[in-house]
Amino acid sequence: MPGHREGVVVHGEVVKRGFDKDLFMRNDLISMYCRSGDVQFGRKLFDGFLSTDLVS
Structure with a gap:
């Protein structure tokens, strides 16, 4: 699993x-x-997205 730095990239x-x-x-x-x-x-990303679904 990639680390946090790789994820940011x-x-x-x-x-x-x-x-x-x-x-x-x-x-x-x-x-x-x-x-x-x-x-x-x-959580910040989740809250910032206007459209989410049940899986989100």
Whole structure:
């Protein structure tokens, strides 16, 4: 499993390439931050997304 630093780099690429609009990608980003120990930022992402679903 990638560490927090690698996750931040991946998050940047996701946003840069426009994939952050995809609901599945959003859920994966939230999950990645929570699994890497940054639950507060994962929650911040969750709260910042306008559209979520039951899985989120």
